[in-house]
Amino acid sequence: MNFYQEITLIPDAEISPYFLWSKVYHQLHIALADVKNKHGIDGIGISFPNYRFEEKDGKTFATLGTKLRIFANTEDELIKLDVNYRLERLTDYVHIKPIREVGSQAKGYVVVKRHRYKNFDKQVAKFAKFKGISLEESHAHCREHKQPIKYYPFITLNSETTQQPYQLSIWQEAVDSPVAGKFNTYGLNSLSGSVTVPHW
Amino acid sequence: MAKNDLKTASVLAFERVLDISDAFFWQKDSQDKESKTSIVTVQEKSVRGTISNRLKNAIANNLVKLDPETQKANLQKVDASSLDESNDTLVAKFTCKVLPFTGKPNVCNDQDYQQALMAVVQDYQQNQGVGELAKRYATNIVNARWLWRNRVGAETITVMVSFNDDALMFNAKDFALNTFNHDDKDLAQLAKWIESGLTGEKFVILSVVAYAKIGYGQEVYPSQELILDTGNKKSKVLYRVGDVSKNHAGMHSQKVSNAIRTIDDWYPDAKFPIAVEPYGAVTTLGVAFRQPKQKQDFYSLFDNWVLKGEVPDINQQHYVMGVLIRGGVFGESGKE
Numbered sequence A: 001m002n003f004y005q006e007i008t009l010i011p012d013a014e015i016s017p018y019f020l021w022s023k024v025y026h027q028l029h030i031a032l033a034d035v036k037n038k039h040g041i042d043g044i045g046i047s048f049p050n051y052r053f054e055e056k057d058g059k060t061f062a063t064l065g066t067k068l069r070i071f072a073n074t075e076d077e078l079i080k081l082d083v084n085y086r087l088e089r090l091t092d093y094v095h096i097k098p099i100r101e102v103g104s105q106a107k108g109y110v111v112v113k114r115h116r117y118k119n120f121d122k123q124v125a126k127f128a129k130f131k132g133i134s135l136e137e138s139h140a141h142c143r144e145h146k147q148p149i150k151y152y153p154f155i156t157l158n159s160e161t162t163q164q165p166y167q168l169s170i171w172q173e174a175v176d177s178p179v180a181g182k183f184n185t186y187g188l189n190s191l192s193g194s195v196t197v198p199h200w
Numbered sequence B: 001m002a003k004n005d006l007k008t009a010s011v012l013a014f015e016r017v018l019d020i021s022d023a024f025f026w027q028k029d030s031q032d033k034e035s036k037t038s039i040v041t042v043q044e045k046s047v048r049g050t051i052s053n054r055l056k057n058a059i060a061n062n063l064v065k066l067d068p069e070t071q072k073a074n075l076q077k078v079d080a081s082s083l084d085e086s087n088d089t090l091v092a093k094f095t096c097k098v099l100p101f102t103g104k105p106n107v108c109n110d111q112d113y114q115q116a117l118m119a120v121v122q123d124y125q126q127n128q129g130v131g132e133l134a135k136r137y138a139t140n141i142v143n144a145r146w147l148w149r150n151r152v153g154a155e156t157i158t159v160m161v162s163f164n165d166d167a168l169m170f171n172a173k174d175f176a177l178n179t180f181n182h183d184d185k186d187l188a189q190l191a192k193w194i195e196s197g198l199t200g201e202k203f204v205i206l207s208v209v210a211y212a213k214i215g216y217g218q219e220v221y222p223s224q225e226l227i228l229d230t231g232n233k234k235s236k237v238l239y240r241v242g243d244v245s246k247n248h249a250g251m252h253s254q255k256v257s258n259a260i261r262t263i264d265d266w267y268p269d270a271k272f273p274i275a276v277e278p279y280g281a282v283t284t285l286g287v288a289f290r291q292p293k294q295k296q297d298f299y300s301l302f303d304n305w306v307l308k309g310e311v312p313d314i315n316q317q318h319y320v321m322g323v324l325i326r327g328g329v330f331g332e333s334g335k336e
Helices: A017-039 A075-081 A120-131 A135-145 B063-071 B111-127 B131-142 B145-151 B185-198 B253-260 B298-308 B314-326
Strands: A003-009 A045-047 A052-056 A059-063 A067-072 A094-096 A108-115 A154-158 A165-175 A196-199 B012-014 B018-020 B023-028 B042-050 B073-081 B089-098 B156-163 B166-171 B204-213
Touching: A003 A017, A003 A075, A017 A075, A017 A154, A045 A108, A045 A196, A067 A075, A067 A196, A120 A135, B018 B253, B023 B253, B089 B145, B089 B185, B089 B253, B111 B298, B111 B314, B131 B145, B131 B156, B131 B185, B131 B253, B131 B314, B145 B204, B145 B253, B166 B185, B185 B204, B298 B314
Parallel strands: none
Antiparallel strands: A003 A067, A003 A094, A045 A067, A052 A059, A108 A165, A108 A196, A154 A165, B018 B089, B023 B089, B042 B073, B089 B204, B156 B166, B156 B204
16 A cells, blocks of 8 residues: 545535535445456555544544545556546545655554444344354343444445445544455445555 | 714614525436426425434443334435436526615614714725625626535536626636636626626626536435424425425525625635625534634624724725625614
8 A cells, every 4th residue: 555645525614524425435436446347456445534433421423524545556556546537526625635655654554344234133133043042142142242233424325226325334443554455346345354554 | 973972773784785586496408409498396205214313322222122223214205306317407597686785774773873884885885896796796606606516516517697688608617616816707797797786887687597417317406495393294395496386496595695695715714715694604514703702703893893993904894895785684782
């Protein structure tokens, strides 16, 4: 992850950042799918430098912030992605910095995942079946060890095929050491992935 | 009468100087020369959503109860509006009447005060002129800021402004939203028209049409109606202009005029222009950018200027005049 490009949403009194995120991410998703299909590029990762997710006193504080970084291993991959062209129609609403080297500014690493909520009851049932135990026992176990529902910040996207809106929940966490690998066409890890991008 | 005996009139109100109509939404196909413009309608749809609001604490901490709660379908009736599949262009129209700006209040119960006030406005007209304000209003007409969310992501937007028999064409995307110093011949012409309306030289009524190419069948964003009684009716109601039974989508005149007067980038530490408001309030952000304690709000500037003769700097003069052009009730009685 040596090169990156930074996108900042321009503040606007009337147009909410999440409306803009939805428009921006829609284009990025298409662009990432495009470079994957055309050039087989699948090492482009995305992070949100101002991401915050905190749970305190039963309250959740979740925000994506208004910045996004796109990381790639080579400059050529970002040139092929051509974010400027992809976001051309959003010029008054996003500020795009030129492609730069990450260099020594990175202070650490983050893993960014798409979080998909698994229905808790189904998890309980599945685990009960798997272990051959009663639902109550399974329920007790799952409350201990399985992920309860969390309200991560999300971007609402519209499916091109079904026209249905769906949520892209983002889960971003700092980790100690870098892991190389591939990303999906959202520029994210799936729930089990652990590929990192630099963070500062 | 000496200056220091002057008091703000207890009854003081200004009519708005820019009279702006509702915006009506129409649609057409840019690829087909023969295509007729037809209205964009608001449709009601019933959707089966999911529960996605934050749960009450008691529920959120109780895992057994939580799940049935989050599994419940969230049935809603909402309004939505989009272009037909055969059309890719949103056509939005409104008219703007420019009345003469003399500084004469609509209602004022103190003659001495009124004289002082008129003197201040005349002084501004002579020394600064309304050219700067006119240019900014013109910019907001041609950059299509007034399309609000419909502007985001549009491929091209053409704005046509006509006055009497003259018409000007603009490419809205050439005029960035965050600056007012575009150098453009046609824009200067439009600013001239607005200026001649403000000075009372001519009677000016502009008709404005924007053609925004947003894509076949894409969603458009009319104004949303505020729902005051939360019964079990629709959770989202969009604005229907004119005859309600026609379901003609459109935008409130307030929404359009808010965009046209988004010219205030003179507030402290300005990062982007905001609509001209007495306290620089932007309700969507929950912020007032001109706090009374900084003495940069309309009332501080205005009172010092009219009552004490302390002339603010040029930018703040523009701002104060912008508020008078916006209109409102500025008397002393309600503020005690």
